[in-house]
Amino acid sequence: MKSILPSSVVGLILIFLAFPIIVVAAVSFSSANYLTFPPPALSLKWYRVYFGAENWLNPTWLSLWVAAAVVVLSTLLGTLAALGIARLPRPLRILVSGLILSPLIVPVIVVAIGVYYAFSRYGLVGKPIALVLAHTSLAVPFVVTSVTATLAGIDPRLEQAALSLGATPRGTFFQITLPLIQPGVIVGALFAFITSFDELIVSLFLSGQGAVTLPRRMWEDLRYAIDPTIAAVSTLTIVLTAVLLGAAHWLRKRSEQNRTLVTSSAP
Amino acid sequence: MLLVAPLVLYMIVLYALPVVTMLLRSFNDPTWSLVHYRELMDDSVFFNTLVNTLYTAFIVTLGTLVLGYPVAVALVRAKKWAPLIIVIILLPFWTSVLVRSYAWMVLLGRHGLINEALMAAGLIDRPLRILNTALAVYIGMIHILLPYMILPIANALRQIDPSLARAASGLGSPPWRTFLQVTLPLSIPGVAAGGLLVFVLSLGFYITPAMLGGPRDITLSMLIANQVDQLNWAYAACLSGVLLATALVIIAACRRLPGIGNAFKMSAR
Amino acid sequence: MAPGVRDTVSSTGSGASVSLAGLEKSYERVGAVNGVSLDIRSGEFLTLLGPSGSGKTTTLMMIAGFEQPTKGDIAIDGTSVVAMPPHKRNIGMVFQNYALFPHLTVAENIGFPLKQRGVAKAERAKLVGEALELVHLPGYGGRYPRQLSGGQQQRVALARAIVFKPRLLLMDEPLGALDKQLRENLQLEMRRLHADLGITFIYVTHDQEEALTMSDRIAVMNEGLVSQVGSPEDLYDRPCNRFVAGFIGESNFLPATVKGLEGDIVIAECQGAVIRATCPSRPSSGSTVTLTTRPERLRFADTLNGSAQSMNRMAVTVTEAVFAGERCRYMLKAADGTMIVLKEPSSAAIRRRTVGEHAEIAWSVADTILV
Numbered sequence: 001m002k003s004i005l006p007s008s009v010v011g012l013i014l015i016f017l018a019f020p021i022i023v024v025a026a027v028s029f030s031s032a033n034y035l036t037f038p039p040p041a042l043s044l045k046w047y048r049v050y051f052g053a054e055n056w057l058n059p060t061w062l063s064l065w066v067a068a069a070v071v072v073l074s075t076l077l078g079t080l081a082a083l084g085i086a087r088l089p090r091p092l093r094i095l096v097s098g099l100i101l102s103p104l105i106v107p108v109i110v111v112a113i114g115v116y117y118a119f120s121r122y123g124l125v126g127k128p129i130a131l132v133l134a135h136t137s138l139a140v141p142f143v144v145t146s147v148t149a150t151l152a153g154i155d156p157r158l159e160q161a162a163l164s165l166g167a168t169p170r171g172t173f174f175q176i177t178l179p180l181i182q183p184g185v186i187v188g189a190l191f192a193f194i195t196s197f198d199e200l201i202v203s204l205f206l207s208g209q210g211a212v213t214l215p216r217r218m219w220e221d222l223r224y225a226i227d228p229t230i231a232a233v234s235t236l237t238i239v240l241t242a243v244l245l246g247a248a249h250w251l252r253k254r255s256e257q258n259r260t261l262v263t264s265s266a267p
Numbered sequence: 268m269l270l271v272a273p274l275v276l277y278m279i280v281l282y283a284l285p286v287v288t289m290l291l292r293s294f295n296d297p298t299w300s301l302v303h304y305r306e307l308m309d310d311s312v313f314f315n316t317l318v319n320t321l322y323t324a325f326i327v328t329l330g331t332l333v334l335g336y337p338v339a340v341a342l343v344r345a346k347k348w349a350p351l352i353i354v355i356i357l358l359p360f361w362t363s364v365l366v367r368s369y370a371w372m373v374l375l376g377r378h379g380l381i382n383e384a385l386m387a388a389g390l391i392d393r394p395l396r397i398l399n400t401a402l403a404v405y406i407g408m409i410h411i412l413l414p415y416m417i418l419p420i421a422n423a424l425r426q427i428d429p430s431l432a433r434a435a436s437g438l439g440s441p442p443w444r445t446f447l448q449v450t451l452p453l454s455i456p457g458v459a460a461g462g463l464l465v466f467v468l469s470l471g472f473y474i475t476p477a478m479l480g481g482p483r484d485i486t487l488s489m490l491i492a493n494q495v496d497q498l499n500w501a502y503a504a505c506l507s508g509v510l511l512a513t514a515l516v517i518i519a520a521c522r523r524l525p526g527i528g529n530a531f532k533m534s535a536r
Numbered sequence: 537m538a539p540g541v542r543d544t545v546s547s548t549g550s551g552a553s554v555s556l557a558g559l560e561k562s563y564e565r566v567g568a569v570n571g572v573s574l575d576i577r578s579g580e581f582l583t584l585l586g587p588s589g590s591g592k593t594t595t596l597m598m599i600a601g602f603e604q605p606t607k608g609d610i611a612i613d614g615t616s617v618v619a620m621p622p623h624k625r626n627i628g629m630v631f632q633n634y635a636l637f638p639h640l641t642v643a644e645n646i647g648f649p650l651k652q653r654g655v656a657k658a659e660r661a662k663l664v665g666e667a668l669e670l671v672h673l674p675g676y677g678g679r680y681p682r683q684l685s686g687g688q689q690q691r692v693a694l695a696r697a698i699v700f701k702p703r704l705l706l707m708d709e710p711l712g713a714l715d716k717q718l719r720e721n722l723q724l725e726m727r728r729l730h731a732d733l734g735i736t737f738i739y740v741t742h743d744q745e746e747a748l749t750m751s752d753r754i755a756v757m758n759e760g761l762v763s764q765v766g767s768p769e770d771l772y773d774r775p776c777n778r779f780v781a782g783f784i785g786e787s788n789f790l791p792a793t794v795k796g797l798e799g800d801i802v803i804a805e806c807q808g809a810v811i812r813a814t815c816p817s818r819p820s821s822g823s824t825v826t827l828t829t830r831p832e833r834l835r836f837a838d839t840l841n842g843s844a845q846s847m848n849r850m851a852v853t854v855t856e857a858v859f860a861g862e863r864c865r866y867m868l869k870a871a872d873g874t875m876i877v878l879k880e881p882s883s884a885a886i887r888r889r890t891v892g893e894h895a896e897i898a899w900s901v902a903d904t905i906l907v
Binding site: 155157158160161162163164165166167168169171172175176179180 | 600601602621622623624625626627628629631632633635636637638639648649652653696697700706
Binding site: 023231 | 269270271272273274275277278279281282283284285286287288289290292337338340341352355356357358359362363364365366367369370371372373374378380410413467470471473474478487488491492495500503507510511514515518
């Protein structure tokens with residue numbers, strides 16, 4: 001195998017994957033006033049620009065708030081639906097999951113102008129609520145698939161066992177089912193957050209003047225001046241994403257560790 | 268039943284109805300007719316855009332396949348390096364399309380890294396024009412969609428019983444033939460799933476071609492946005508209908524291919 | 537609150553009686569039940585034994601309340617429970633693969649049924665401790681199920697199913713995932729537990745040896761029906777049909793023609809020899825029947841020192857001889873070509889037969905059953 005797949009080829013492709021992100025991070029620490037690489041000298045001035053500018057910080061806060069609201073709404077609706085879908089009769093189940101999962105394949109531009117068309121009639125354009133409502137539709141499929149996958153991995157005998165031990169159906173749900181699907185819910189919530197936080201196309205139409213999100217602000221900046229501030233912002237969002245992913249990974253590792261901590265002392 | 272109802276209601280009212288109402292504009296503006304679709308027939312702007320969108324999707328699918336397959340093989344075979352490879356695949360995967368497209372602006376620009384490096388090496392005298400060309404769009408999109416190809420292929424490869432390849436080499440088959448006759452055919456479901464996913468996602472691309480492409484590299488999504496800006500709703504709705512139908516027809520046509528069932532569950536984002 | 541939960545573990549309540557009447561469950565898939573009637577006595581260890589798809593697990597699931605019968609009734613202590621949801625039936629259950637809650641510790645798993653019944657925390661801890669003692673796992677309360685071996689998980693599942701003092705314990709292939717050595721130890725432990733607790737056990741397995749070792753009575757199931765119910769000895773020595781004879785232990789089947797009756801004994805002709813057999817029914821003369829015998833109850837006539845006179849005898853040819861340590865296994869061919877297996881305890885004093893040799897075999901009338 002080695003002979004027909006030189007590791008140098010794979011290495012080059014992996015560099016192709018990783019390099020652009022490394023370059024963005026490097027440019028953000030540049031002292032130059034224009035885009036150039038490698039940077040002539042290191043400096044934090046673009047981060048200072050970002051943290052000192054209201055027209056950068058306000059969109060950041062808005063994006064965080066919208067994403068947080070989307071997480072709450074989509075996780076709640078999506079988890080409930082994931083629990084219910086398995087119990088639907090087959091034809092209905094296909095129809096419902098088709099509806100819920102369709103945002104994964106419908107081009108975002110179609111969704112974006114659809115909601116723009118509808119929301120503009122009710123004066124919702126330019127209001128954060130419009131972004132929350134639209135982003136939730138886009139985020140829900142990730143919650144549903146994540147929770148459904150976790151749910152499918154749970155042995156149905158665990159729920160039967162709880163019932164046989166005297167737990168009510170309601171008690172079984174809260175004591176057994178819910179704790180067991182928790183990792184799937186957390187991962188789904190994470191997906192939902194990132195979906196909303198990074199979303200640009202819907203925001204282009206719904207932001208108006210009153211609800212400018214961070215991606216929207218970056219997009220506008222790119223059209224006029226490409227100074228390294230945007231590299232600093234990009235780097236910060238990459239770091240945020242990496243931290244969230246790391247946190248999810250760590251949470252899962254830790255809960256697993258809690259369960260295996262004593263193994264070493266076991267006979 | 269009750270558990271599903273809130274989300275179904277939500278999706279109908281806030282997602283399906285708006286999209287359908289918008290799409291209806293292509294039929295009922297000003298009265299019920301197919302006149303807007305008929306007009307598309309001799310609309311050269313539309314025709315060129317459609318061809319460009321499909322062609323771009325095709326190139327990107329091919330590019331991700333060529334670059335993605337070796338990485339998938341390496342990912343499945345690697346022991347010690349597997350976590351690093353996973354991080355390198357997933358970090359861009361989770362980074363926004365906007366940021367990644369911006370990264371390619373930095374790299375491919377007139378004074379970008381590529382040009383500076385080539386000039387420093389003495390290979391060229393003047394900066395090449397890469398940014399704002401179709402090539403830049405292909406590079407950016409291949410970079411963004413590569414994980415969607417790698418992950419399904421790696422999944423399919425992982426399901427191949429390793430003893431099959433061992434049996435083949437035990438029977439005297441050289442590695443390249445083992446690969447061609449055992450591994451490759453068995454990984455076809457993953458290739459089909461990844462290919463379909465990348466192709467369909469490519470069709471809807473907007474941000475990357477808008478940032479990296481030139482004036483002629485227009486995709487359907489860009490044309491739609493442009494028409495909405497001009498409040499040309501009937502035309503925009505018509506184009507949306509075509510874009511959506513194209514995606515659905517391709518998915519329906521590939522439905523019977525092996526491995527497709529899981530493709531869209533895998534489309535993590 | 538379950539009756540007796542607050543008692544200590546040592547005070548045992550009597551077991552529940554269970555009565556299944558014309559129980560049916562129709563299924564599109566395998567495992568349908570087509571009319572099972574069975575009375576399980578208070579305090580009994582009853583095993584439902586059958587091949588997969590015979591309906592034994594479905595029957596158990598209906599008793600537990602996870603499957604709704606299409607027809608028929610289930611009564612526990614004379615009261616119908618068909619309309620009662622599973623969580624109100626107060627039945628202990630041990631599942632295949634144990635179904636321990638992975639997110640709860642061993643102590644929380646065992647305390648789970650007590651918590652559902654509102655038992656106070658201190659009392660709960662005491663009962664959990666006692667249950668852990670009972671299954672020989674004291675001090676394991678703080679661990680998680682995945683930190684235990686298969687055998688230990690099995691015992692935790694057992695402790696969890698009995699800690700709330702149900703009067704009936706259902707077990708669905710609880711030892712299926714364990715290796716042979718461990719399985720045999722746990723079989724003994726379960727028998728002991730059954731004797732100590734005095735409650736009714738209903739045990740499902742496809743392993744006939746396990747069923748024979750543990751049960752007071754066995755109900756052999758086949759294709760959704762009970763083929764035969766009886767003690768292990770009953771089923772082994774007096775199978776009442778070909779399925780039971782073939783499923784429990786190894787059997788030889790010999791075609792025969794009935795010649796007449798002699799009290800309880802049927803006289804039949806088989807391979808040119810006159811064979812006497814015990815028979816529960818009274819077959820008419822001239823009818824074609826099948827006789828069955830166990831391989832280890834057959835002997836070569838010349839090893840019996842003349843006591844073979846009163847026995848059934850038959851001439852055979854040795855076609856295969858295998859030495860297997862504690863015994864020798866012979867394949868024999870009867871006059872018409874029917875193959876017969878004979879197992880002889882090995883001894884240096886007994887001459888070993890060679891392939892192609894002609895011989896006469898003999899076995900007692902009591903070991904010959906007409907099915």
